[in-house]
Amino acid sequence: MYKIKVPACSSNLGPGFDTLGIALNLYLTVEIGEETDEWIVEHNNGRYIPTDHHNYIVKTALSVAPDLTPHHIIIHSDIPVARGLGSSSSALVAGIVLANLINKMELSNEEILKKAVAIEGHPDNVAPIVYGGLISAMYFHKREELICEKLPTPIWNALAFIPNRKLSTKVSRNALPEQIPFWNGIRTNSASIMLITALYNRDYRTAFRMMEMDLLHEPFRKELVPELDQIRKIAHTIGIHGTYLSGSGPTIVTYGTREKMTKLQSLINQDESFNGSTRILQVEPNGYSVTDTEEDDDFYFIKDLL
Numbered sequence: 001m002y003k004i005k006v007p008a009c010s011s012n013l014g015p016g017f018d019t020l021g022i023a024l025n026l027y028l029t030v031e032i033g034e035e036t037d038e039w040i041v042e043h044n045n046g047r048y049i050p051t052d053h054h055n056y057i058v059k060t061a062l063s064v065a066p067d068l069t070p071h072h073i074i075i076h077s078d079i080p081v082a083r084g085l086g087s088s089s090s091a092l093v094a095g096i097v098l099a100n101l102i103n104k105m106e107l108s109n110e111e112i113l114k115k116a117v118a119i120e121g122h123p124d125n126v127a128p129i130v131y132g133g134l135i136s137a138m139y140f141h142k143r144e145e146l147i148c149e150k151l152p153t154p155i156w157n158a159l160a161f162i163p164n165r166k167l168s169t170k171v172s173r174n175a176l177p178e179q180i181p182f183w184n185g186i187r188t189n190s191a192s193i194m195l196i197t198a199l200y201n202r203d204y205r206t207a208f209r210m211m212e213m214d215l216l217h218e219p220f221r222k223e224l225v226p227e228l229d230q231i232r233k234i235a236h237t238i239g240i241h242g243t244y245l246s247g248s249g250p251t252i253v254t255y256g257t258r259e260k261m262t263k264l265q266s267l268i269n270q271d272e273s274f275n276g277s278t279r280i281l282q283v284e285p286n287g288y289s290v291t292d293t294e295e296d297d298d299f300y301f302i303k304d305l306l
């Protein structure tokens with residue numbers, strides 16, 4: 001029996017809209033059970049996620065391999081749904097890997113990623129799920145070309161504030177404007193270049209400041225997630241920078257040392273105006289993995305291939 005394990009992803013990191021993403025240590029797992037007449041999906045994601053062939057993971061697998069034999073699969077996910085932590089991307093990658101395994105398609109990671117991006121549309125939250133760590137990725141739809149670069153994996157702690165409400169990526173993208181002022185484009189462009197340069201130089205002080213300088217998407221999504229400014233403000237009072245809207249929200253992520261994240265966590269937890277939960281997370285350096293549970297040994301583990 002095989003088990004697929006896929007990490008969560010937090011994308012954008014402020015000005016890296018639709019380009020930058022980082023894998024975090026929350027996971028979705030899919031255990032592949034016996035062959036069945038119809039797809040049977042057991043999961044812990046609540047009653048709105050289908051338990052048959054309508055399940056997104058199965059639908060994705062069937063879109064990659066339409067002749068796939070139905071199986072009994074057991075899904076367990078710690079990645080909250082529609083919160084901006086890449087639950088749909090993790091399900092998408094899991095679905096492609098499921099098809100790859102059952103039909104022995106021998107898809108490479110690059111092929112898995114390309115298929116995922118062609119379905120998902122933006123590469124920033126699928127590339128880290130395939131390769132792990134911090135990734136910068138760009139996709140040219142017309143010629144189906146994908147460019148992907150792995151940055152040095154930072155050893156940060158992350159504090160995630162996860163609101164008790166969902167925000168679908170579609171709704172959050174609908175809040176974005178058709179155009180933005182030219183100077184706001186320049187400011188965001190400068191911030192994203194500075195962010196990448198600082199990440200390479202491991203100048204995290206500068207990198208964290210740059211994460212708060214986006215003018216492309218956050219200003220338009222703030223109305224949907226007022227907690228972004230509130231958490232930034234609280235973090236600044238204790239000298240913490242590096243807070244941004246995770247993916248399309250509503251989760252808010254801040255980076256720093258464990259000590260600082262614990263301090264910020266207790267301030268947020270004490271504040272009764274926040275309706276949500278906090279989690280301290282770490283960066284996951286590896287992408288998805290597949291284990292043969294009968295052998296209880298990794299037979300196929302994806303390392304940094306970039």
Ligand SMILES: Nc1ncnc2c1ncn2[C@@H]1O[C@H](COP(=O)(O)OP(=O)(O)O)[C@@H](O)[C@H]1O
Pocket residue numbers: 028045049055056057075077080081082083084085086087088089091167168169170247248
């Ligand atoms: N474990 C899962 N199994 C099946 N479908 C899932 C799972 N997790 C997420 N999804 C699908 O992804 C949708 C949420 O996607 P999206 O709005 O992009 O939010 P997120 O930011 O969490 O990716 C869900 O409504 C569901 O259709």
Ligand SMILES: N[C@@H](CCOP(=O)(O)O)C(=O)O
Pocket residue numbers: 009011012017018019083084085086087088089122124125169173217246247248249
């Ligand atoms: N770059 C996208 C990322 C969406 O990520 P998700 O985890 O919210 O699905 C965006 O900002 O819309």
